Amino acid sequence: MKTHLKFLVILLLSGTMTFGQGQENYTPSQSNLEARQWFQNAKFGMFIHWGVYSILGDGEWVMQTQKIPIKAYEKLPTFFNPIEYDAKEWVKMAKDAGMKYITITSRHHDGFSMFDTKATDYDIVDGTPYGKDVLKDLADACRAEGIKLFFYYSLLDWRDDNYFPRGRTGAEIPGRSETGEWDKYIAFMKVQLTELLTNYGEIAGIWFDGHWDQKDWDGKKFGKLNVDWHYDEIYKLIHDLQPQCLIGNNHHLAPIEGEDFQMFEKDLPGKNTTGWGTDASDVGNLPFEVCETINGSWGFNLQDRKHKSKKELVQYVIKAAGHGSNLLLNVGPMPNGKIQEEHKESLKEVGEWMRVNGETIYGTKQGPIPPSDKMASTQKGKIVFLHLLDASETEVFLKDFNKKIKGIKFYKDETSVNYKKNKSGLSIQIPEARLDSIDTIIEVTLK
Template sequence: MKRTFISLVIILLSQFTIAQEYVPTKENLEARQWFQEAKFGLFIHWGVYSQLGDGEWVMNNQNIPIDAYEKLPSFFNPIAYDAEEWVKMAKDAGMKYITITSRHHDGFSMFDSQVTDYNIVKKTPYGKDVLKQLAEACRKADIKLFFYYSLLDWHNDDYFPRGRTGTEIDGRKEGTWEKYIAFMKAQLTELLTNYGDIAGIWFDGHWDQKEWDGKKFGKLKVDWHYDEIYKLIHELQPQCLIGNNHHIAPISGEDFQMFEKDLPGHNTTGWGTSASDVGQLPMEVCETINNSWGFNIQDRKHKSEKELIQLMVKSAGYGSNLLLNVGPMPNGEIQPEHKESLKNMGEWMRANGETIYGTSQGPVSPNEEMASTRKGKTVYLHLFNDKKELYFLENFDVPFRDIKLYNKNKKVTHKVNEYGLFLEIEKEDRDEVDTIVEITLK
């Protein structure tokens, strides 16, 4: 009798768990498919912090008191902001979507929120909703729009208990966690009600409420109410994709998985996502053009065209998108160096985008020498080292019928043996950024 009772409890619990699992709608699955094929997006980190020219974490890094930081909006006046110009820049770069910060960790809302006066419309001389302008420009250009939304907040008293960051900021008070959750729900409702169709919500800050011993994250200190928040989003806009930069395996209700400054499963940062936590959802790698997300006037470490293109190819080689960031200046203009980088990316994508857009992970995993993508019966092999003549694809046992240079009617000399596939690339055929070989499968 006792065993029967325990078995019944297990069955009921299993049914309850299954009932609680998120089941994506048809619209959502279609949006996931679109996202997986889009491959390239623009990340924009922009807020009142840009005026200090020291990145988006300046409030925390310089321990700026609340009352001092609250002065920033009073002289934030981005008169050079042109949403249509931003969207054209992204489209010309070959990007299919834009993700922009609606509210970052400093707690300042870059949209016309009715649940707080601490926003761009009510607190700045600019007085206009930059997200509204961007949403309209995106619609005109057929570019999809995602909103970044910070879970943590160094300004809101109700973000309490405090997390690991912002602990030295003067003027922070105690509040009520449940009120903070209600505040976030209200703002997310605004973002998903007042700006037309939104392609996705990009959450960040989960890790702030995790214990940290200096080497690894520990247990979570709070309940983020993801079940309620994710349900709200999907009810308001079923196609809206949810991603969370929490550096752990995907949680039920999420639609894509992102990897910050790392290729999927690599975790070179030490605080990223381990290989065991890579899920089955569409993926996105986010990276900066220099070393900063928000505008940093001292950051001169701009990645070269070669580095950016090879990052694009390696991301696609994992079946992932690349979300490449710019940090606009306080006047609303994009740094000239970043515009030039995006222009160069666009030229390369126009010539070679067929090997990236709509592809899946190829049979050769990305490494420093090469990466591969696949579309139907075609494998695109991207070779990075232009000094090499011979390339070896170990254990390449995929039956093929033809190997040639991409976009050239020229066969590639090759040899197959028990060890794999050998390719010989003549000097005049090598590209210093990326030599592309097209392999047609049987």
């Protein structure tokens, strides 16, 4: 058994815990502000959902959806042996796709840790025949290739007795105790976060998920929060250990003090097409990130046939950038450690597009033309990149476009584009032969 000395020490030191919900009076360090700027410019990252749940091939929520008893689920690690895992291959795949960072699940809702932790034996090093720290290998590979590394960390836990009171999910999983000590659970998380920010070099960010599990839900909106997550302590701990480390929390709310970027799950900023996302009124002023799956699942799902096309994926990158946001595109590796061939092919296709057109995405800000399903705009200095996503329209009218124009041409082409500008707006004519089936890019140079 591992020693739980660190766990006990932090628990004792934590003392009486306050009930603040953010890092009060948080002032970002200079290194944090620089990291935020880097993040805003990066625009494209890889999300990786990987854990013992991949063995069952039914997504990362399989413990909940199939109501698997804890004792039965605990058998999974004993035959999790991803001998074909190659961190260098993963990182090269992400880099070739044009991605600038990777966010990987260090611990998901099933409570299994994919790293070497002293807080529990329920981890990949102590609980599996593989016996190696996959996050250590990934951190080394990222560092070698200049790719930034973020750790996803689940706030909720379907296994730990001290995750009590119980949240909205996991209630029907057999074998859960009806008692627990919340403060011990908070202390446990502090130990693990300390390890993640101490043992793997510089970490670009922590990506929290699960806050919503402790909020009432009436089927239409979230209600009151039933616990204190101690963000005042947790966020301070992270920023004290690595001041540049960016904190994001997938709570579907306006940013909480101490957070450094705002994420939007399966939705563009403020759209909330899911019904449980972030409303437009809760969109803050921090850097944005949209997360989406390459198919229909986060974790490996053997039956998933909802694989997105090249057009869908490229246009998602464009639409996210048109909202001034990054896109974090997810893959769910198989239990053997390999990434599905379909995913690899899609990443290759997106990478080919980004190598040609990445200038219109990386380092840009949201352009002056409001994004829609038909178009998006990004801007870099005096140049506006107009991305036309509807290949059927040969004339585009931009209402109330009152900026002074120096010239308009096709991107990477000296060919001028015909346009007319008056008090009503800007009309641009596109020859049918010049329309691209995925994205016709027009370069507008402002005076």
